[in-house]
Amino acid sequence: MEFDYFRSNDNIQNNQNRQNLLASGWRPLQRDLDWGFLWQLLSNDSQELTQRSLNIASNLAEILGRNNYAWWANLLSLVSENTRYEIEKYWNYITPDPQSPDHRYKDIISTETPILQFVSRNSIPIDYVLNRLQEITVLRLLEVLGRPDIITQYHSEREFYYPVEKFINWERIDVINTVYAYWSKHDVWLQAETYDRGRRQYTLMSRNISPLVNKATQDLAVMLSGYQSRVGKVFSQFPIRTFPADIQSFTDTVQQAILNQNQLAVVVHGEPGTGKTAWTQAVAKEILVPLGYVIFILDHDAITNxxxxxxxxxxxxxxxxxxxLAQNRAFEVAQYSNKTEHILSLLDGTLYQSVIDEAGIHLKQRLVVLMTCNTTERLDPAMLRKGRVDLIYEFTQRFV
Structure with a gap:
């Protein structure tokens, strides 16, 4: 009795979910007969096809041939739930499955949304901001992709589809189990799953999703600095053309190097008020953002992690x-911090390229590092070694 009770509750819940799907616009997916697929079954699995065909024919013949029931009762049995289940099972065997993601795709980007922030008064982990950046990237990707070609969902042993002409946005799509969507133009699959309290996970899969990521992350900037950490856009108060002529000329050199090199490190130094920080913001907004760079502004604590x-x-x-930050390790004060080593590894590319994960997107990243300082005398000599810092320039005129 207990088993029947739980099974009855499951049936009630499944019926409610099915009604919710139908009420929110989903429709049962009718699987069409494909003669090419049927021929493949006949050619490659004829024994199984024959056995299943004989089984369904035998079941139907047994129902129609029962002598202890009236003829109309036998006809009603043909549309009973058990008979319909067997017929659907056979039909699903002889018809091709709906399209589904190719999980061999290597370009994968995923996010949970909305991102939950776990913070304390003592520390704000940078993971939240980076996760927020990834969430924004995925949601922007979905906006760039627009309306998919197909949207399907499997629930209670049935396939459902959402009419794409009714699609408005993903917030309005009712996700009970797992939703799949496909954009043939970009060869991109979406897998959407739901969690408690309305949270969802979106996973995008493709052979090459990087062009779409570049488009989705256009103009994004991230500040990692304690309670000031945020994802937004670069703000620049002073255009490059307002800087002194020698700095404008140096900026032209930097711009050419950015275009020619995959990795570039620039150090500008000078007394406070000479416009070093304002210059980095102007370069970021006017040169790097139009080229598709995502800007990260890191404080001394964030650089470590x-x-x-x-x-x-x-x-x-x-x-x-x-x-x-990257102080000379010959000084005693620098021996109590590993930040110098971290920046050196960052400039070398060894810190995050020494081990490549098997899953996810792997790109030949282009990296630009802009550093400001009051003087280069306290910098570790290893930082200024050729191959790490490419361009150094001194700002001498009072600007701000």
Missing amino acids: FVPPTYLERICIIINEADN
């Missing part, structure tokens, strides 16, 4: 007051 996201193809890192 920062690893560039692998799904981004072009990254710019701005580090202000680098002379207080």
Whole structure:
């Protein structure tokens, strides 16, 4: 009795979910006969096809041939739930399955939404902001992709589809089990799943999703600095053309290097008020953002734990007051911090490229690092070694 009770409750819940799906616009997916698929079954699995065909024919003949029931009762048995289940099972065997994601795709980007923030007064982990960036990227990707070609969902042993002409946005799509969507133009699959309290996970899969990621992350900037951490856009108060002529000329050199090199590190130094920080913001907004770079502005605490996201193809890192960060390790004060080693590894690319994960997107990342400091005398000599810092320039005129 207990088993029947739970099974009855499951049936009630499944019926309610099915009614909810139908009420929210989903429709049962009718599987069409495909003669090419049927021929493949006949050619490659004729024994199984024959056996299943004989079984369904035998079941139907047994129902129609029963002598202890009236003829009309036998006809009613043909449309009973058990008979319909057997017929649907056979029909699903001789018809092709609906399209489903190719899980061999290597380009995968996923997010849970909305992102939950776990913080304390003592620390704000940078993971939240980086997860928020990934959430924004995936949601923007869905906006870029627009209306999919197909939307399907499997529930209670039945396939459902959502009429794409009624699609408005993903917030309005009712997700009970797992929803799949496909964009043939971009060869991109979406897998959407739901969690408690209305949270969802979106996973995008493709052979090459990086062009779409570049488009979705256009103009994004991230500040990682304690309670000021946020995802937004770069703000620049002073255009490059307002800087002194020598700095404008140096900026032209930097721009050419950005176009020619996959990795570039620039150090600008000078007394406070000479416009070093304002210059990095202007370069980020006027040069790097139009080229598709995502800007990361890191404080001294964030640099210790920062690893560039692998799904981004072009990254710019701005580090202000680098002379207080990458200090000469010959000085006693620098021996109590590993920040110098972290920046050196970041400039070398060894920190995050030494091990490549088997899953996810792997790109030949382009990296630009812009650093400001009051003086280069306190910087570790290893930072200024050729191959790590490419361009150094001194700002001498009072600007701000």
